[in-house]
Amino acid sequence: MLCVLAVAVTFAGLGFGLLLIPGTLLAVRRLANRTRRLAGEWCGVDIAVPYLPQPAADGEDPGFWLRFGRLLTDQATWRDLLWMTVDSSVGWVLTLVPAALVLWGLFGIAMPAVWSPIVHAGGNNWYAMIEVTSALTAWLCVPLGAAFVALGLWSGPHLLRPYGRFARSMLAPTRRAELALRVQHLTESRSDVVDTGAAQVRQIERDLHDGAQARLVAMGMTLDAAERVLDDNPAAARALLVEARDASARALAELRNLVRGIHPPVLADRGLADAVRALALDSPMKTHLVADLPGRPQAPVESAAYFAVSELLANVVKHAQAAEVWIDMRYERGLLRIDVTDDGQGGADASAGSGLRGIERRLGAFDGILALSSPPGGPTVVTMELPCELSSPKTSSS
Amino acid sequence: MRVVIAEDLFLLRDGLIRLLEAYGLEVAAAVDNGPDLRRAVLQERPDVAVVDVRLPPSFTDEGLRAALQARREVPGLPILVLSQYVEQLYARELLADGAGAVGYLLKDRVLDGRQFVEAVTRVAAGGTVMDPEVIARLLTRSGPDQALARLSPRERQVLELVAEGRSNAAIAQQLVITERAIAKHTSTIFTKLDLQPSDDDNRRVLAVLAYLGR
Numbered sequence: 001m002l003c004v005l006a007v008a009v010t011f012a013g014l015g016f017g018l019l020l021i022p023g024t025l026l027a028v029r030r031l032a033n034r035t036r037r038l039a040g041e042w043c044g045v046d047i048a049v050p051y052l053p054q055p056a057a058d059g060e061d062p063g064f065w066l067r068f069g070r071l072l073t074d075q076a077t078w079r080d081l082l083w084m085t086v087d088s089s090v091g092w093v094l095t096l097v098p099a100a101l102v103l104w105g106l107f108g109i110a111m112p113a114v115w116s117p118i119v120h121a122g123g124n125n126w127y128a129m130i131e132v133t134s135a136l137t138a139w140l141c142v143p144l145g146a147a148f149v150a151l152g153l154w155s156g157p158h159l160l161r162p163y164g165r166f167a168r169s170m171l172a173p174t175r176r177a178e179l180a181l182r183v184q185h186l187t188e189s190r191s192d193v194v195d196t197g198a199a200q201v202r203q204i205e206r207d208l209h210d211g212a213q214a215r216l217v218a219m220g221m222t223l224d225a226a227e228r229v230l231d232d233n234p235a236a237a238r239a240l241l242v243e244a245r246d247a248s249a250r251a252l253a254e255l256r257n258l259v260r261g262i263h264p265p266v267l268a269d270r271g272l273a274d275a276v277r278a279l280a281l282d283s284p285m286k287t288h289l290v291a292d293l294p295g296r297p298q299a300p301v302e303s304a305a306y307f308a309v310s311e312l313l314a315n316v317v318k319h320a321q322a323a324e325v326w327i328d329m330r331y332e333r334g335l336l337r338i339d340v341t342d343d344g345q346g347g348a349d350a351s352a353g354s355g356l357r358g359i360e361r362r363l364g365a366f367d368g369i370l371a372l373s374s375p376p377g378g379p380t381v382v383t384m385e386l387p388c389e390l391s392s393p394k395t396s397s398s
Numbered sequence: 399m400r401v402v403i404a405e406d407l408f409l410l411r412d413g414l415i416r417l418l419e420a421y422g423l424e425v426a427a428a429v430d431n432g433p434d435l436r437r438a439v440l441q442e443r444p445d446v447a448v449v450d451v452r453l454p455p456s457f458t459d460e461g462l463r464a465a466l467q468a469r470r471e472v473p474g475l476p477i478l479v480l481s482q483y484v485e486q487l488y489a490r491e492l493l494a495d496g497a498g499a500v501g502y503l504l505k506d507r508v509l510d511g512r513q514f515v516e517a518v519t520r521v522a523a524g525g526t527v528m529d530p531e532v533i534a535r536l537l538t539r540s541g542p543d544q545a546l547a548r549l550s551p552r553e554r555q556v557l558e559l560v561a562e563g564r565s566n567a568a569i570a571q572q573l574v575i576t577e578r579a580i581a582k583h584t585s586t587i588f589t590k591l592d593l594q595p596s597d598d599d600n601r602r603v604l605a606v607l608a609y610l611g612r
Contacts (some may be wrong), residue, residue, distance in 0.1 A: 245509055252506045256483050266485050269451075269458040274487060281486040284539050 025071050032080045035167055043164025050076040050173030083170035094163045101152030108145020111138045193365045207258050215251035219244050267306050271296045275306050283313055285325050292330040295390030301366050308359045312340045312382055315355050320344025336386040346378035399522055402444040403428040404435040406453050421515040432464035439468040446522035451481040478521045480505050489532050498600040501527035526603045527563040536610040545591050556583045563603045
């Protein structure tokens with residue numbers, strides 16, 4: 001890889017070398033990412049990915065030079081190159097040591113069979129600190145060789161962790177990169193929150209304008225008409241009054257649905273567990289709920305969690321063809337954890353539907369995460385985690 | 399018949415008083431918060447309490463909790479709970495003691511004064527009144543249920559009205575068929591759903607609600 005890069009840089013003067021650089025750097029990233037993953041799997045050392053996001057991965061192409069610039073100005077790119085240089089020696093040594101020990105040990109064990117040709121041909125007759133001159137000294141090499149083999153086998157797994165730590169020291173994000181990533185995440189989630197909030201307010205305004213407000217106007221006109229015909233035609237007036245009453249009932253129903261969508265009353269009254277219980281009661285599927293929450297999260301977190309569960313249940317009804325759903329809510333070590341499992345057909349894809357994306361974004365505003373496991377044939381398990389603090393439970397809500 | 403009203407919005411409280419008095423009911427007390435409701439009920443011993451779910455001081459389900467508490471202190475106290483929205487969860491809690499004499503209605507229902515007063519009277523007499531919206535949701539929830547699917551559309555209509563707590567006479571009037579036809583429908587429904595038939599209106603609605611709420 002380094003060679004390709006060297007070639008690319010060498011030919012930069014000729015022009016086409018430049019074109020090779022971004023591709024090579026991205027390949028370096030893939031390699032580094034593989035090491036990060038392997039370090040987690042084999043060495044038990046988790047290494048976060050440090051790269052700043054590439055500009056507009058799904059939008060229009062920002063152009064070659066901008067992408068090139070981003071790559072070169074990302075500190076992680078240079079740290080990757082440093083790692084590749086150092087890893088080719090340190091990593092080599094660290095991985096070679098156990099293998100060398102084992103081979104050297106096997107040579108010791110084989111010494112009784114091979115010493116005499118070597119010594120008689122005038123070769124080196126030292127094995128570690130033993131000078132091999134006779135069958136007896138050759139046999140002495142056997143236990144020593146066995147010890148080397150054992151040391152080699154023992155050291156292998158024990159060197160993995162130091163290697164993992166070494167990789168982390170070079171491949172993990174620096175404090176600065178961490179902060180940059182954090183700022184990036186906060187900027188994105190904040191703009192999501194602001195967008196969603198603004199869209200919601202617009203929607204509410206439209207609903208009120210087209211719904212309740214319009215109905216009240218119509219009601220006023222109907223009542224006015226009723227008043228005009230009251231003396232001449234009481235029967236018609238009565239019919240108009242009935243119409244006005246029906247219109248008021250419809251306006252009420254619309255307002256009720258609107259309120260439920262903004263902040264469900266049962267959530268305000270009883271908190272998350274009972275609000276989800278109410279959702280479960282309304283669900284057409286057989287829904288089992290286990291909730292173990294020693295208190296209530298802050299209202300915004302509670303609301304986000306409620307709407308996430310509500311949307312997931314709606315998703316299950318729409319897509320999963322499930323008969324039963326299990327909801328498990330608990331609070332552990334500063335995390336509100338909610339599992340929603342259904343016995344449907346599986347095969348849900350977070351990237352395909354905008355529903356799961358929406359939930360993810362909603363949770364993202366609180367540093368929450370969503371994980372999906374949905375093999376074809378089911379079951380589908382959605383796990384959500386929201387960091388939050390619980391207030392002490394209200395004694396009155398027993 | 400003496401009624402205690404708990405409703406915090408002045409306009410609605412005033413409207414309820416006028417409505418009930420217009421139909422010849424006596425409003426013994428009208429209060430605007432949970433603690434006062436309990437005091438009024440203990441003091442006045444009304445035939446029925448009409449309570450808004452959301453009341454001060456907490457502005458949560460204070461009214462529901464105060465009403466349930468009052469019922470523990472005055473056993474058998476009939477309560478009719480009014481709300482801007484209905485939740486099956488709350489319906490269940492009201493029905494939990496299995497004694498009946500409870501009602502749970504959307505506030506919208508006061509728009510039809512005659513039917514509303516009828517509901518108040520029915521609860522006062524120990525009956526059970528459930529909002530059509532609660533029943534509708536119970537029925538959609540029991541959607542995949544095979545037994546419910548075996549009901550004819552007319553039987554389903556009758557079942558809904560039974561679940562709301564109507565008597566045979568009231569159902570007959572609403573559907574414009576004879577009481578005998580209703581009686582026949584209800585007995586078929588009970589057989590299809592494998593329920594114990596009962597002539598007692600209240601036991602009947604409780605059985606149906608328990609069936610739908612499984």
